[in-house]
Amino acid sequence: MELFPAMPLAEWRDTKETLHRFAQIVGKIRLAASVRRNHWWNVTFHLTGRGFTTRPMGRPGRDPVFTIDFDFVGHQLVVSTLDGTAISVPLPGQSVASFHHELFAALAALGIRVDLPVPRPYDLPDSARPFAEDTEHAAYDPARANRYWQVLSQVSLVLEEFAAGFSGKVSPVHHFWHSLDIAHTRFSDRHVDQPSGVGPVTREAYSRELVSFGFWFGDDTLGEPAFYSYTAPEPAGLDGEPLVPAAARWVARNGSHLAVLPYADARAASDPRAVVLGFYESAYRAGAGRAGWDTAAFASPGGITDPLLRPVGPYDA
Structure with a gap:
């Protein structure tokens, strides 16, 4: 398969909006039923x-695993439960409301009770509408949904490779x-x-002070998929730091700045993987350098x- 296949936002926006709400329902179940972790x-x-x-x-003591x-x-x-019992819910042909109904029916049939404190979308335009009442979002193109996962999988491997170069506190590569x-995030651990x-x-x-790196599929303010990085809190002068490749740029967003490399520019390169790794490294050097991190001490x-x-030649590994 082609590395970084085409994924224009306009061609799957309806499917993306439906899938986003499906994912939020499941994510809120995870939030309610998992042990809290930092960040x-x-x-x-x-x-x-x-x-x-x-x-x-x-x-523990209330639900099956x-x-x-x-x-x-x-x-x-x-x-699925730990004893091997599983119930499946089809993704095509579902509105958000019907997906919500079938998922919670499946949980009940497996003896799992999860209450969502806020059963509505988070930070989306329809955040006041309960999932159970959303019949508007019902698009699901299987080919586009499959492509979404393929792109995530390819980006994940690039992020894993980039993550290997830092020995400090880091997040997993996660969705x-x-x-x-x-995204994948590096921390200096300054409070x-x-x-x-x-x-x-x-x-x-x-x-904690951090530099984060990731990829997202585009939204109303940036209407194309892109690789990104940001530093929080943002140090003075960050948006004046150089980025590579030439197509990368700083974008003002929510009072701070994102380093952005459009997906289309990365996939057009002769070596897209190397271009994305170079972009992430330049954004890291910009953020960590401005924030005063000891990048040599964190190197891995x-x-x-x-x-x-560390191998010193091609035959030493």
Whole structure:
């Protein structure tokens, strides 16, 4: 398969909007049924060979241990328990309301009770409408849904390769359901004092100084898929730092700046993987350098921290 196949937002926007809400329903179940982790790492999805998964979850003594998996090859949602019992819900032909109904019926049939404190979309235009009442979003193109997973899988491997170069505190490479992006984050572990009016989601996500890297499929403010990076809190002068390749640029967004490399420019390169790795590295050098990180101390070339173990030639591995 072609590395980074075409994924114009306009060609699958309807499917994306439906899938985004499907993912938020499952993500909110994960939030309610998992042990909380720093920076909300417990709520994210991880990729599989057919889609992505919540990973095992369940409240001890109250629920069976269960997982929920999106299968973008067979185009179904699969709810499985530790004893091997599974119930599947088809993805095509569903509105958000019907998907919500069938998923919670499957959970009940498996003896799982999950209550969502806020059963509505998070940070989407229809955030006031309950999932159970959304019959508007009902598009599902199997080919586009499968392509979405393929792109995520390819980007995930590039992010994993990039992640190997840093030995400090890092997040997994994981898929966020609130914004439908895939990301990896590096931390300096300096504490960040958030203003008193900042909400709990942001306070926990940005409680430590960080540089984050990822990919998302585009939205109303940036209408194309793109690789991105940002530094939080943003150091002065960040948007004046150089980025590579030439197509990369700084974009003002929500009072700060994103380093952005359009997906179309990356996939047009002779070596897209190297171009994306170079972009992430330039964004890291910009953010970490401006923030005063000791980048040499954090270096882990090829995922190796001991200099005596690092290969020195092509035949030493």
